[in-house]
Amino acid sequence: MSLPHLDVYLESYQLALIDDSNPKKGRCIVALEPLSRGSIITTSQPLATVTLQANRNEFCNYCFKKPQAMSPKVMPLQRCTQCRAAYFCNVSCFKNAWLGYHQFVCKASSTSASNKAASSEDPDTLDAEMLERVALNVGRYNQKEKNDRDAFGEEGERQEETVDVTMEAFLSLMGHVEDQPKNVLNRYKRIADGVLKKPYIASLGLSQQQLVEFLCWFQCNNFSIQDNQMFTIGEGTYPVASLFNHSCRPNAVAMFDGALLNIRAIVDIPSGEEVTIAYIDAAHSRTVRQKTLREKYFFNCDCVRCTDNTFFGQIDTMLGEEETDWDRAQRVLDPSNTKDNLRQEIAKQVEGDSWDLLEMCRIYDRKSNCVPKPSKPLTLSTYAHCFVQFFSPYLWSSHNPRLLITSPSLHNYRAQVDRLEDPQPPAARPPVRDTADEILSTSISLALSYPTYPGALIPYRLSTLAAATSYFYDMMADGHWENSVKIGMYIAIQYCFIYPQYHPIMAQHLLMLAKASWNSIVQLELLHHGRALDKLYDNGFRRWIALSKETIQSTFGKQSDQWREVLELEWIFMREQKLK
CATH class of the missing domain: 2.170.270.10 (SET domain)
Incomplete structure (x- = not known):
């Protein structure tokens, strides 16, 4: 042709x-x-x-853009005065829609039976x-x-x-x-x-x-x-x-x-x-x-x-199978089902004393060659903190070495946020490979080397990720910010296996993790009556902000709402640093 x-x-x-x-x-x-x-x-x-239908009064039915509610110069969507079913952001969009198709379907709402059918x-x-x-x-x-x-x-x-x-x-x-x-x-x-x-x-x-x-x-x-x-x-x-x-x-x-x-x-x-x-x-x-x-x-x-002849094929070996519709129905009908205990086990591990965020960050610090004991199964905490040593920021710095610049100027607060205090890959312990593919391949082999037990929580399974994601949003909605950071770190590790590191879903999650991290810092400072927190909290926030910026600019771009949000979050942090 x-x-x-x-x-x-x-x-x-x-x-x-x-x-x-x-x-x-x-x-x-x-x-x-x-x-x-x-x-x-x-x-x-x-x-x-x-x-x-559910979005027709929120987005222009022609250009699919949404008026910015906070902007005084932007008019709200205007409803077609005849059919009263279509919405447009301006006269230009209305004219284009009219010439394209709207002239044929626009009828008075009181007499149009087709509009009633279209409501479904x-x-x-x-x-x-x-x-x-x-x-x-x-x-x-x-x-x-x-x-x-x-x-x-x-x-x-x-x-x-x-x-x-x-x-x-x-x-x-x-x-x-x-x-x-x-x-x-x-x-x-x-x-x-x-x-x-x-x-x-x-x-x-x-x-x-x-x-x-x-x-x-x-x-x-x-x-x-x-x-x-x-x-x-x-x-x-x-x-x-x-x-x-x-x-x-x-x-x-x-x-x-x-x-x-x-x-x-x-x-x-x-x-x-x-x-x-x-x-x-x-x-x-x-x-x-x-x-x-x-x-x-x-x-x-x-x-x-x-395909199984590449290390990418091993990702599905890790993830296993996911719940079917029948499995989900069984859980609803039978709350005592063991699969429904997965979320309870996640809550137990996240909220229990065994996951001390600061202590785990000190143990797995990218300089001590620390990995979980090979004879014991991985828990959510050991999984998240172990593999963050391999992935963050090394997956991203393998594409952009700027992320590994160290020793920022004490007077340059923006540089403090942009730069992460991590050793260069050859000096990192445990050792980190130079390329993203090598990092993933090494990490997959390490994860699969740990023992698993029937009925026990396996961190890298899709079923665990699904339950953890639901738990993450619940923790954020309820304002349990430290728990949000913990489970958010775990989800970020899972996404590192599933998605390319510059994927928009990764960018979106890193931004949410940065927000949770900042809110956790504010919440902890209030609980400690304004006393200075451990530097590790600030370092963690810097990390998620830097990786959010790095990923957002390559996916959503610098004109996006996500970019504006991450810059506002960065500015708030820098202002607080100056006040301190």
Whole structure:
């Protein structure tokens, strides 16, 4: 298939769409030049978007941005005065939505039965809305004269994504129509027939079969649109972004700026390497990931996480299997079930006397070559404090040595926060390898070398992580900040195994850990009537702030709410340091 506009567009971003050497994968996007970590590899405009009903009064239904409540210059969302169901941030967004689709669906709320149907969040309604909007754009494109279509941009310059680029990408997608179950195809035919009954769709000249194919493409290619806190607020058809293949250990991520999707590098990508994103959360067992990918995307993943001949494959050996829906139902029905005791055991270990945060930090200090006794199972505390010696900051400094600068000026408070008091990797005890891959490989082998007992808590299991994450949020909500720091450290270690260190989920968690650490310091100072706390508390806070900044700027960027939050937290700390 000839894709001249798409090929030129991708080439302007130093990318190429080529046939993959693995015929099962079809096509892939590779880097034509080295791509640096944190850079926006390319952008993707939506062919169509749908806001989830629960969010329609919070986000602009066209640009998907949310007014900043604290800004006096920003107007609140304005509701369409006729249908009273759609919200827009300004006249420009309303006009664009009106020209695109809103003119066809905007009806007086008192007489529109369709608005009542749209109030539900059922899949048929969302799929029908998406299908209508895509059909409108495809139909208009088909009716457009070729000489009225977009011209090619200047060679050598990054180009804007034109309608021709978007449509070429969309019409080249795979929907695996022949692989879809019969009941799914019947459902799609029913939705397509309902959409074709509407005059503005029927006039486009599209057939039921074409609409069914579009629905199949949605299932295999659509994205969940997320706000700046990574909560899902809508669905979108992003043809250019859909060209990127999946990996459970991706080198790029899809990040949203309103309705615009950015593909951002989270590692340095050399020339000639494929650029990949994750279609599903990597914090699932291999069994669950493979099942989801087969059922939704119709392929068997053979990435480095899904094969046993790489150390990444050992991560799934560590994580084990996760709870099924049946397991969760059994726990609800039978509270005495031993699996429900997992959270109780976590609370016991975190809140008990055996986990003294200061004492554990002194024992595992990166200078004493201290590891837990090899004859005893790992506990949450020994696991977290042992592996923080290997991971923080060495996983990050293997990509950015600036993090290991020591002996900051006593008069430069910003430098005190940015710089961590850690030995260089060759001098660290226990020994730390020089590269991130070597650090992970060594740590996986060490974790798996410890004995485990049936029925006992195993720190690196997914079931433990799931229960610990719930406990973490509960501790933060209840203001138990020292416990939040403890369990937050443990979760950070787990994330170091599961995600690349510059992944947005890692960045988000490090920011929460920094907040918990600061609140813990304030809480402890109040309990100690303002007496100076041990320096280790400040050092811990510095660490999480520095790693938050390092990770956030490469994932969310310096224009994000996360960057503003971490700078405010840093400023508060520096102010308190000056006052002391």
